[in-house]
Amino acid sequence: MEVMNDDLPALxxxxxxxxxxxxxxxxxxxxxxxxxxxxxxxxYLYAATGRLVAGxxxxxxxxxxxxxxxEALIDKARQIFADSRLLRVYWYDGARRRIHTAExxxxxxxxxxxxxxxxxxxxxxxxxxxxxxxxxxxxxxRHRAISDAAxxxxxxxxxxxxxxxxxxxxxxxxxxxxxxxGRNQAEPLLWEVDSQRTLDLQFFKPYVSRRVAPAYDAGxxxxxxxxxxxxxxxxxxxxxxxRGREALVELLPGHPYLPGSVDQDLLVEAESMxxxxxxxxxxxxxxxxxxxxxHLRTQY
Numbered sequence: 484m485e486v487m488n489d490d491l492p493a494l495x496x497x498x499x500x501x502x503x504x505x506x507x508x509x510x511x512x513x514x515x516x517x518x519x520x521x522x523x524x525x526x527y528l529y530a531a532t533g534r535l536v537a538g539x540x541x542x543x544x545x546x547x548x549x550x551x552x553x554e555a556l557i558d559k560a561r562q563i564f565a566d567s568r569l570l571r572v573y574w575y576d577g578a579r580r581r582i583h584t585a586e587x588x589x590x591x592x593x594x595x596x597x598x599x600x601x602x603x604x605x606x607x608x609x610x611x612x613x614x615x616x617x618x619x620x621x622x623x624x625r626h627r628a629i630s631d632a633a634x635x636x637x638x639x640x641x642x643x644x645x646x647x648x649x650x651x652x653x654x655x656x657x658x659x660x661x662x663x664x665g666r667n668q669a670e671p672l673l674w675e676v677d678s679q680r681t682l683d684l685q686f687f688k689p690y691v692s693r694r695v696a697p698a699y700d701a702g703x704x705x706x707x708x709x710x711x712x713x714x715x716x717x718x719x720x721x722x723x724x725x726r727g728r729e730a731l732v733e734l735l736p737g738h739p740y741l742p743g744s745v746d747q748d749l750l751v752e753a754e755s756m757x758x759x760x761x762x763x764x765x766x767x768x769x770x771x772x773x774x775x776x777x778h779l780r781t782q783y
Contacts, residue, residue, distance in 0.1 A: 517630040522620065533545050549586070613644065616644045617643055631656060641672055658681075659679065706757050712771070714756050718749055738776060741772060749775055
């Protein structure tokens, strides 16, 4: 189809106008800063830093300066994503019935931090955290809220979260924690991300300190088995009130054995109430567990 000579100036004007609009649009895009967010799987963080710095994965055995560590993570991201602004830090953890612990509440009140809670079962295992990470990563990438995601975690279940974010154009950078032995991140996760970085002992050491076990009077009167049994029942009542019947249903099939984490909590709380060490006191430890179980079974 031939274009009349009289139409050529109008066509050229439209082309020029289109080019001008494209140029302005590209200039606006160029002025818009990139945005990054940090995603922290707290379960991985506590386990890996505890083992690295304190020699244990048991959260009760060490203290973590979460505020200081979050500031350090933000500063690390600022160095890596120099031309980018921080959206926020997402902190994923587990809690009984998704009710914040005192520590989690303190973290939630920090500026630029969003705490997201999965559940904890009777064995203190996190449930639903990976799906929360995937939901946030995918949503933020889909709405172009972030261009880069720094993911501190190691679970293979996070692969789908990485793929979802990448599908919308976001780049996902995996941050890991130095492992004293072997590897603490799943290989399929390492394969999927856009980059990998390992934070070492010196990075975490200022923020982790091992707790000192309380000292009890060696001359204290030894409690009776019935007294210890009663304390076990008291602790069971508090345990049930805090965790609910769902946790009880999960725990009962293991009778007469308690999961290691529950048994350790029981021991520590009983010693605090009795002001007496039950370490090496096998008969009193049995009485304590008996009292704990007896109360729980009367409530089922």
